[in-house]
Amino acid sequence: MNLQNLKKHIRNVPDFPEPGIQFKDITPILQNAEVFQDLMQTFYEHYKNAHIDYVVGIEARGFIFGAVLASMLKCGFIPIRKPGKLPAETIAQEYELEYGNNKLEIHKDALKKGDRVVIFDDLIAIGGTSRAAADLVRKLGAEIVEFAFIIELSELKGREKLKDIAEVYSLVQY
Numbered sequence: 212m213n214l215q216n217l218k219k220h221i222r223n224v225p226d227f228p229e230p231g232i233q234f235k236d237i238t239p240i241l242q243n244a245e246v247f248q249d250l251m252q253t254f255y256e257h258y259k260n261a262h263i264d265y266v267v268g269i270e271a272r273g274f275i276f277g278a279v280l281a282s283m284l285k286c287g288f289i290p291i292r293k294p295g296k297l298p299a300e301t302i303a304q305e306y307e308l309e310y311g312n313n314k315l316e317i318h319k320d321a322l323k324k325g326d327r328v329v330i331f332d333d334l335i336a337i338g339g340t341s342r343a344a345a346d347l348v349r350k351l352g353a354e355i356v357e358f359a360f361i362i363e364l365s366e367l368k369g370r371e372k373l374k375d376i377a378e379v380y381s382l383v384q385y
Contacts, residue, residue, distance in 0.1 A: 212253040255283045269332040277331035306343030317347045324352030334362040338369030
C-alpha cells in the first residue's frame with residue numbers, strides 16, 4: 212500500500228471533539244473505494260497466516276474496518292461497545308481518554324479461553340481505549356495476537372501502554 216496516498220486521505224479536523232484536539236478523520240478513506248480496498252488488503256496480507264479466530268472491533272470506527280477484515284480472514288467479528296448498547300449480559304471496563312474517561316462493554320459469552328484475536332481500531336492515541344478492550348478480552352480468556360490501527364499518534368505514546376500485552380501494528384504515524 213502506498214502510505215503517502217493513505218495519508219492524503221486522512222483529514223485533520225482541528226478542535227474536535229474539544230478545543231486543542233486534532234481529530235484524524237478517516238471518512239475520506241471510506242469514500243474512496245480504491246484506497247479503502249488497498250487498506251483492507253494490506254491488513255489482510257498482514258494477518259492471513261496468523262490463525263485468527265476473531266477480530267474484535269472497538270466502537271465505532273473499529274467496527275467498519277474490523278468487520279471487513281474478519282470477513283476477508285473468514286473469521287468471526289466481535290464488537291466492543293460503549294455502555295448500554297449490547298443486548299445480552301456484558302462485562303465492563305473503565306478507561307481514560309486523551310480528553311476524559313469512558314467505559315467499554317463486551318458480551319460475557321463473546322470469547323472463550325484459547326481464542327486468538329486481533330483488536331482493531333482506527334487510531335491509537337494514549338492507548339486507554341485499546342488497553343480497556345484488551346482487559347475485557349483477557350477477562351474472557353482469549354489471547355491477543357496483536358493490536359491493529361490505521362493511525363498512530365506516536366507522540367502520545369499509546370504503544371507503551373500496550374507493550375506488555377501484545378505487539379502493535381499501525382500503518383501511518385503522526
